[in-house]
Amino acid sequence: MSPQADFERNYFLKDIPLQIAQDKYQNHLLDIGALLKKETEIISIKDSVGRVSSQAVFAKISSPHVTTSAMDGVAIKYESSLGATETRPIKLIEGSAFLWVDTGDPVPEGFDSVIMIEDLEKYSANEIIIRNPVAPYQHVRKIAEDIAAPELLLQQGAIIRSLDLACLGAAGLSDVKVNIPPKVCFIPTGTELVKIGETPGPGQIIEFNSIFLSALVEDWGAEASVRNPVSDDPTLLEQALLHSIIDCDILVVIAGSSAGSEDFTSSVMAKLGEVIVHGVAIRPGHPVILGSVSGKPVIGMPGYPSSALTTAELFLKPIIYGFLKSNEIVPDQIKSVMGKKVASPLGEEEFLRVVVAPVNGDYIANPTTRGAAMTLSISKSDGVIKIPANSEGIEEGSTVLVTLNRQRSEVNKTLLISGSHDIALDILASELTFAESGVRLISSSVGSVGGLLALSKGYAHIAGSHLLDEETGEYNFSAVKRHMPNEKVRIYD
């Protein structure tokens, strides 16, 4: 459809605030019972890592299930050792006063302690000598000291981890009841789409959103499937939507690059079901569509990758955790100082991707390249900050909260170079990462002067600079003096 043909159409979406959009949609999904699905399955604990327990898990047997010897040696009654000394040893007779035990053997009835074989002296074929008294329950694993059946092992809604498998196994469980992951179906739309691996012509776009989003929802515990792309044709989209909704729990229509395709999605969703929200005051991601068809959540997701990511995190992730009946694990957050001023439009909540480095005891956050269509800056970012709708941006030096998408330990090993960029830095970055130290080098391109300023303010570890002083014909010296008057500078040739 040419935009000219559609010239009179109202292109303005009524963007509503994020919290209102989330609440409205959540209430709608509750109203239509979309999250009530309660399917569970019983699976082997071998396959349970990452799955969500559908009910509390209790121990079947105690661990240890009988009192056992923790050592190879002899079982005795501790009273029979009392008073033994180096010079006045006590002699014990096999059977009545001691019995031989291996590690893991039950401690025989009537005995309560174990003496290690290396602490014994043999006296005769069936007699031993001990020269030290023994504490009650020495070298003994008391029944249920680890797990006392039916002790609670996992709560309902727990995401099972590798570290949980030991106690499940020890408590006699071979399988566990888990929630069945929701099936998320993605429908990419857009006549301009070509598959990954194909070379796009002018005006064509590689369809990688479905791969990217599938991987994301699988991280969150869902199952993903992808339909063949649908051209920009409302009838075809309607057919695809009706066909796909049958087999999935959540349907996501990924918009093509054309604004028109979003309008198709909205009108097709409205025809087949309900559109609850069209347009949210967020950046990126504002043209998102939230609705339902046949009692199932349907999301119209913007096609720009960064918009798709933001809307997936804000709207799709909570639905997946709702199906899984599990609390979402919130990533680590780091208080940081903004290393650069960032302007942001009033009235929109902005989700800004940043890199973070620890400089002089503070974490410094710098924005990555902004834009809804960016992908490399997603990959390079360390996390996201939220700029509230009622803010015009963030001042340099103000405190922000970064929600990390990396381990804090990686951020802690980061060197931040600010200033003029050079390809040599990329090569250095690569060498450093691969070195045993695992140091990451990130660079913030703010020009030569910006780099010196960043260094002087404690916003960078290193500054890249090549400033020519036209009076002297020398590089950098006068600029360093001017911008960093209080620093001692050493010069290396």
Next chain:
Amino acid sequence: MSPQADFERNYFLKDIPLQIAQDKYQNHLLDIGALLKKETEIISIKDSVGRVSSQAVFAKISSPHVTTSAMDGVAIKYESSLGATETRPIKLIEGSAFLWVDTGDPVPEGFDSVIMIEDLEKYSANEIIIRNPVAPYQHVRKIAEDIAAPELLLQQGAIIRSLDLACLGAAGLSDVKVNIPPKVCFIPTGTELVKIGETPGPGQIIEFNSIFLSALVEDWGAEASVRNPVSDDPTLLEQALLHSIIDCDILVVIAGSSAGSEDFTSSVMAKLGEVIVHGVAIRPGHPVILGSVSGKPVIGMPGYPSSALTTAELFLKPIIYGFLKSNEIVPDQIKSVMGKKVASPLGEEEFLRVVVAPVNGDYIANPTTRGAAMTLSISKSDGVIKIPANSEGIEEGSTVLVTLNRQRSEVNKTLLISGSHDIALDILASELTFAESGVRLISSSVGSVGGLLALSKGYAHIAGSHLLDEETGEYNFSAVKRHMPNEKVRIYD
């Protein structure tokens, strides 16, 4: 084998310090070329999450690959808009001065900016009016603004994440070359072992270590397989080892509960290959055996679960990352204050599992139930602290570094109740976790007085106490007065 038959055997292992053991083993593996394996495979980016890139990944095409319109509207030369105002609009003619474009369309040759359709006025069939000047490249995605081929996307050795798939797709990659994960084979040993799901008789033990360890090594990027358990018989172990070493890259013999089985492992390993280290001064896990057979790493791992976990983390994990040629991602670490005194033997590095809660601005760490055989405390722990070999333990109130096995965000939502335990607390904990708040309640059983003391020192949020004052016949009042003299107390009936 009965311990009596073996009475004269030397049971003392020569435990060597951890760092020396790790270095010795690493050097041995380098000497025999055990980590030189360089197999790679090419896989679809769809399947690449969690895999390790075997070489640097560069962009095949730029993104966008041509300069495109970011909006539906018209492409113009920005110069032709200069001077336009509300009162003195500029009229442009289609073809020479503007062309209609859709979002994603290439910006036609000779044009550089786009005006959104909603900012236009139509004047005639092929004329528009504009009333504002336009900035160069307005609403245009410049060629390569996201990715400039052949820009570096991933470094060699990078662990590929879902967030990386967008830039891989945008840069025209459909597949990626990755290292083939090492195959780790586990051989459980011990005549006393029964399978999970079976009810163990007295003296029998459920074999769950192989399941637990398989899940762990898969978390670390390896492939796991498990052989049927081998009885305590050196000949059978020798056969199993020779048979298994063929198909795997790393072999792990899991000791049964009997100390004897460790000796079989050591002697069989020495016979078939080399034993480099037998016994390391760590707790738990000191009887670990590090060696090689047929040029491949072989580890004899203690059978107690907590020992197995510690030795897997210390010795197996680095080998796996060595094969993967990737830096291990170190988990998050938290500086905490020890809430309880912990004694630890001199001469051994102890790895102590702890729970952590934020109390009054400090993180407070309390030990979980110690012991090599414990499993539930592994699952319940939030992380591990290392007590150095030259330390007799940790004083209450001293600073420790906790290596977390949970997200910090989970720890941040933790309420710590200290003192006298009650089953009602378990029920409350369960309710809280499942509530939307996601608050975790952990309890540290230190008795009623211990709880009041912990509260007074800022080591707990809540204290559980039921102390009877025998003089007055009242509970708690006098104890609270005595142990918390400086706190205002309010009483609820």
